[in-house]
Amino acid sequence: AQVQLPEITVTEKTTSTIINQKITTAFETAFKGATQMRWYEVNKRYIVNFILNDQRNHALYSKNGKLLYHIIYGNEKHLPSPIKAQVLKQYNDYSITQAINIKQSQRDMWVVNLENKSAFVLVKVLEGEMEQMKMLKKTEEPLVRQ
Numbered sequence: 001a002q003v004q005l006p007e008i009t010v011t012e013k014t015t016s017t018i019i020n021q022k023i024t025t026a027f028e029t030a031f032k033g034a035t036q037m038r039w040y041e042v043n044k045r046y047i048v049n050f051i052l053n054d055q056r057n058h059a060l061y062s063k064n065g066k067l068l069y070h071i072i073y074g075n076e077k078h079l080p081s082p083i084k085a086q087v088l089k090q091y092n093d094y095s096i097t098q099a100i101n102i103k104q105s106q107r108d109m110w111v112v113n114l115e116n117k118s119a120f121v122l123v124k125v126l127e128g129e130m131e132q133m134k135m136l137k138k139t140e141e142p143l144v145r146q
Contacts, residue, residue, distance in 0.1 A: 019046055022065030030067060031057070069104040079110065083125050087112050090130065091121060 019039055023046055034050040045068070046061045056073040076084065076096035087096065094114035102109045107126065114121040122134040
């Protein structure tokens with residue numbers, strides 16, 4: 001006897017099937033000139049990774065097109081001068097290796113990675129207040145090869 005199996009159709013999710021017009025309009029308005037967009041749906045929210053002004057960006061939208069947060073990945077040259085001065089005043093023997101700008105609601109926070117010959121430091125600057133989040137001492141021990 002022959003068994004009839006149900007028909008299966010495999011489809012690829014494209015950007016047009018993932019996001020709705022509200023999100024598309026909000027994104028195109030907020031991020032004119034963005035390229036290399038990659039959209040993902042997670043728990044009825046929409047994440048987009050993209051390039052803007054030669055910087056990596058990451059944004060999260062609600063299903064109705066509200067921007068929930070926006071992260072911009074940069075380096076020392078992207079830090080506003082007052083924040084750079086504030087960080088380097090306290091960490092004057094360090095180099096800034098990365099500067100990440102996180103915008104959420106009315107908050108505009110910077111997370112700065114620093115490094116010198118003996119340690120890595122992670123600081124955040126929010127509303128003029130700077131806080132050291134983490135410090136990792138570099139090891140002095142040579143690597144053992146087997």
